[in-house]
Amino acid sequence: MENFLRAPQSIAEVAADVLRVIGLFSVILAAMFLAPTDAGILAFALPGLVAPRFLGFPAAADITVSATLLIAAWSNVFDLYTLIPNWDLLVHFFCTAVLAAGLYVMLLRSQTVADPRSHRRAAWIGVLLTATLGLALSAVWEMVEWLGFIFVTPDIFVTYTDTISDMAAGGLGSLAAGVIIVRHLRSNRRVSQAPPRLSHTRRDGDSWTPTS
Secondary structure, X not given: OHHHHOOXXXXXXXXXXXXXXXXXXXXXXXXXXXXXXXXXXXXXXHHHHHHHHHHOOOHHHHHHHHHHHHHHHHHHHOOHHHHOOOHXXXXXXXXXXXXXXXXXXXXXXXXXXXXXXXXXXXXXXXXXXXXXXXXXXXXXXXXXXXXXXXXXXXXOXXXXXXXXHHHHHHHHHHHHXXXXXHHHHHHHXXXXXXXXXXXXXXXXXXXXXXXX
């Protein structure tokens, strides 16, 4: 919450917040002037737009995630997936990549997975985990499309070939994102083999203080 409420500190952070405002107003405008399904598609992107703010992403990563999600959402509204050849595959490649990378960063910051800078095996695991997260997201994405086709409108394009190709593009994008993130982290600085571990704690007034 502190990250979310913190005032922007640079022009890049202001730009990221502007993209979030655009996402919010996109939903409002779509609800007023477009079909309800268009508003729903744009609203589906809102959690992804605010997540980087909560997680304190660097401004460049924040802008990348937000811009990619907005492009993916508005591509549905303007029907670019059928008007532009292979646009669907490009969006799945990049959108799934940034989302999978964001999930991997979340796991890193919570120390759920080993830091790729600690040893080579952790680096390989980071790449494979990011690719796996991307494939999982792609599967969920296709399930949502299928549910929309069944229960909302038959205009949603759902075929076996489209589903498999979309998941393949998302998996490849996530694999590439995993390689980029791990290489970037390992090129910066080294860390110890494991995060510091608390041996015990002691009560100090009303708070618990870690000791080694």
